[in-house]
Amino acid sequence: MSVIQLLSRLLCVLSLATSGAALHGRNNTVSHEYCVLGAGPAGLQMGYFLSRSQRDYIVLERNTGPGSFFNIYPRHRKLISINKIYTGRRNKEFNLRHDWNSLLSDRPDLLFQRISREFYPNADDFPRYLSMFEKELGLKVKYGADIGKIIASELNGNRGYTLSDQNGVNYQCRVLLVSTGLWVPQQVDFLGSDLVEGYESIPTDPEEFKEQAVLILGKGNSAFETAQSILGRASRIHLYSPSPVRLAWQTHYVGDLRAVNNELLDTYQLKSLDGLVEGRLEDIAIVRRGKDSGKRRTSAVGKEPLYLTLTELLDDQNGKNISEVTGQNLPGYHTDNFSLRQPYDRVIRCLGFRFNFSIFDGSARPPQSSGARGRLPGVTAWYEGRGTPNMFVLGTAAHSRDYRSSAGGFVHGFRYTVRAVHKILEQRYHNIAWAATTLPISQLQSWILKRVNEASGPYQMFAVLGDIILLRGSYCEYLEEFPLQALPQLSALSGRPLSDHGLLVLVMQYGLNRTDTLGPGRAESEWTKAWRSNFLHPVLYYYNTLPTEKDRRQRPVGWPLPRPGAIHHMVEDFLTEWDQPISHSQPLRRFLEHCLQTDLRAFYAESCFLLSLTSRTPPLFCRQGYLRKQGIVGNSHLWKHAREAGLMADHQGDIPESVPENLKHAAAAVVSTMNFDL
């Protein structure tokens, strides 16, 4: 018996030894609870939160350093994310509203301004910042691990993911967090697209464009950035794409054309040989003229002039592509004043980037998003891949939720969504409920005002993340920065049950935007018309029950949330300071009073004394302050003001001075009847 026992023990030891050895072998496997794919800003941001909550995680990065996208892009090296160091404020939370590059951490000094003081910083500074962030926080990043394949696998009965790198190492992950960003240049297939250069590979030296006519496909920031850099060298620059230019300062979407890149708009409108044209990309073709090519074979490729034409002009009568391009195949032959009739020396594609779906095995591949031309993975409101449970998408790749509306595709936006996703992970996998501040109702108003005046998350991620206030009678729970589209699943995602007192949602949002952005009437200053505010302003929604998924789907057009029981817009403020008593505080208080069906006015201790002795349930402020021995006493100076305003009674005389004339009449009548009675 003992021999057998010994043998089996030996076997055990042996098998342990082999599995240990496998770590260094070719088919080795490592397990982690969380795998973060990509050490860009989103990956490191998630790494920080996982490290802070002491989870078993690894950040996998194929390159040798973090944020390698920024080693190449933007090609002309100027970041257009604002690095505003001087705000006139010392509030660190508030200052994050104007710092678009820093990641979130509990280190107050770990801000981007340590690396650069430039308002529009150099792109090289960003990987340097990320590297500092990773080192100072001691994040676990494995560089040089190039994941080529991701397959779904069963882990203890749960769906997990196995990632394989170029060395054959397998990473078994209970939860996969994809923060790979957008790397694959977006291309459109048309005839001659091979003659087009890509933004990713064009020369950045303007001298290379001397005296050249350039056609740029695209009207986004990369197109304009390219145009701007060659403005002084190129002979003519035309920008071609389906939609007209959308200006960020008109749409409030930072992904649209930023003013920092828009010099070409000037040269276009001042007729300095540059221009914008709209048209479908799929319909065009880029061609060289046949006879020309025959004559000048010797000249280098790329010096041959390129013509823009339409696919339909290249078809012969049988619908087949012709082999030789002649004048008849060009639009200028048919329409003598066709805008793009002149040939180009270069055609450059600046159409943005798409998500790399190719590394995902079929079972692990998230679907393409319905918006954003399918360039992004489709995700749920809580950023989990649709159909890929336990896989979450973070960072720019998660922008399909708020594409062209909010900041979820940019560092200053997704740093907050990453935080929100982390809170959801903590609840789902570790049963740690979403952090909530418990407040007595009498403190709710000042807490809302505090958030409205400093919170950076809802400010940057407007209409996407919002604060949730769960009403619980005499107190409430305040949850910060919850993804609004996941509101119907609030209880499950946050671990915070609902009560029948209802809930409030605080959202920052832009308005109807129906007026000229710079024209008259663009700003609203009357609080009673606050719902017509155009600029970013706080909006409160009150629901007595949690909206359902159906309510959410059928929400009013352009609204972030379904129609509530009551709504309150706080009027936009030129200084974004929502702290004025008449225009901001009092209307907010009255809205809360309506939702809570209680008087929320503040009273001095003396008034509370009177109300506590003469009312069985004094007002809430007295109950939560004065009766808990925390009354607000005031002084004679303030009381005088309150008495002059007629809000506080004067107890000196028998008949208060403020009694109107008719009441004196009445008092006289009472006195005489009483005399009669005696």
Next chain:
Amino acid sequence: MCIFYLFAFLFGLTAEQCSSELIEDSSQSFMEKMHTGKTSFIYFGNHVNPTIKLFMEQLEMSADALEDYGISVVKVNCSKDSIENYCTGEKLMTKAYLFRGSEVLRSFDIDTVFDVNAIVSHVLFSVLFNEVRYVHTPAELLRVESAAKQNTDVVVGHIPVLGLPEHRALMESAFVYGTKYQFVQTTGSLVLKHMGVVDASSSQARLWFLHCKGVSSQSDPCPSIPMRKPLKTIHIHTFLQLMEAPLVTEAEVDPSEVDVVHIHLGVPVLFLFSQTQTQHLDRATAQTLALQLRGEVGVVLISRESPNVKTPLKYNAAYRLPQEDVKYFTLNSAEEVMKLFKEELLQEHKIEDEEGDEEQWPDLDILDDEVSESVYRDRDHMPDLESVAELTSDTFQTTVTQNDITVVLFYLKWDAVCMAFIQSYIEVADALEGMSGVELAAVDCGELTDICSDQNVTSFPTVMIYRPMAPAQPYRGMLGTTSLHKFILLSLVSSPSHLSSSAEVTSFLEGDLYSKHVYLSAVRVLGLFSSTQDTGVTSFEEAARLLRGETILGLFANKEAEQWVEGLSVNLPALLVSRGPGVPHEVYSIPSSSPTEQVLLIKRVELDHFPELTVENLPWYLDLGKPLLLLFIGKEDGTESTKSLAEIKRPLSSGQLDSFLPCWIHLGRTPVGRSVLETYLGFVPPLPALVISKLRTGGEVFLFPPERPLMAKNILQWIHDVENGQEQPAGLIPDGKWGPPVPFFDFLAIMDQEAPTYATQRGPKMKNGGREGNREQKPNQKQTPHSSPNPQAPRQHSEL
């Protein structure tokens, strides 16, 4: 011989007999009339000036009106015949008198009875004095209500100005219906608010009907229905008829044949058809609707069962407006019907309401919060924070560790309560300026949000006390100058002070130790333990730390401690409470308990047994939850006050007042006490006044009869009577909810009105996809190159 002009008198005379002719009457017959006990309104005059002439005309007119109520109107010409007492003196000419028989019921200034309406209303009010209750406060109204419950219904009229036609209409109705209903007249805006009128400033007269007769129990409120029409006799009459009409009339004929009182009164009627299967439900719906429409619309429930009902089945409801035919319709919900009536059929009222609304809106920009408004009025004067150190992230840690005590205020600049308190805080800082070891500082949490969250401050304002090497202690007292000042000074005393000998204990208890703190707190609490090894000692020490600044605590852990409880029925460990030299000590045993429980115990034993209630100490005493036996003392410290205090104190020690909290308020030091008394009783009785206020149990207020001497014996007897229900409450403390003080400014409603589709939910058919796709270019139509030499795409160029 005097000559009387008698215009009218006897009740029951016909109109012809009693036209307002001048009737000459002899002194003799006048005297007889006086003896018959008839009521007459008499004016004595001796000459006529323009004012008097006008009054005479009005007097003549009133004769007609008052005749219906059996009241004669008489003018006596004093120049022709002088009547004793009335035709002489200063009051001649300016007064009119109401006689019942020969007795004067009341006299009136002719300024008060200035016209026919004023005469009729005032005279009737005096005559009906016993029938019409005059109330001034909600408490008085509640008293009337509770007396009327299950007995009679109540009609409440709010008459902002006496003597106008509305007043007359109410009085005339009271004369007719006075035996049937309890009539109540009020003038004050207090009651108006109580009845749910928001805009109490309007001088509109109002009337409510309180259905008190039908309430099932004393604790239920009487449902009140406002009359929505102007206060005129005919409207009141109609309204009272409607209130009498059954809530829901059941009928078994077609609507056009239904005959209910509403039709005769010119009020719309709503007909609902009930099915046999859903009879109960239908009845409930009808009841609900009827309750909501009461006074405006009559509700009839028609049973489909009856063969007389021939209304097509597709209709389940109908209505009939006055002088119109029945209109049938199909109702889907009760709300729909409400909407139909409130918004369409009764639109007159709605327009009136809207006009009222518009008047309210300009007020929206006026701050209605006393703290906000007073701080706002002070906005020109920024508080001078010179004596308070403004802390930053860099200075915070060093500051709070370098002083014996650092007091830190966490505040928000935009919060009115914080800014009101900061004035007190600066006052304390000024008072303590130069005191070594104490520093007052402030942190603006609107700026230094990181410090505030590090310190776990979630409520504003918060005051924290920092000492080196000790956890921060929150200040839990009143946010006022005196309380905080006292707290800081007491915080300098170590807590507990460890006493090592009986001599030190004496010194501690008699106030010699810490003598300079006597004016801050006369109370000393001493923990007595037999040895330092006692397990309770650590708990007590912890409790003492928590109470630092609030109470002066001593600790004597010594075998000599035993002698301090000798002869007392308490064993060690014990608490000894001293309230100053000469006052007997009190002893309590300490159960083995946690520090927080000990804190509660110490706070409780520290309380005075017969406290003077002040604004700053009331909450501690209200925590006891006992009814108050409350003596109000006037401003002038008279012997009477001192005597009354002593009289209440007498039964105190015997424990006869244990179920009460005996206490007193000095109206000089606590002027707001006058308002308390006035709210309780509706008036201020002569002081000192003793009341029982059952604040937490029932809310009744009893007044010790002012005519009885305030003696211990009488007080005990009175308390006994009160307890046995033999005393009538003199007031009632309302249990009203504090709802929103102003109507809601409803953005949703405004959106629906100004941009009808903006805030509406999408229909189920609409997809939310294409949010961004919609804006993208639509694909061009496919065209052959031959038929269209002009390519489409470049045509999109906006310049072409």
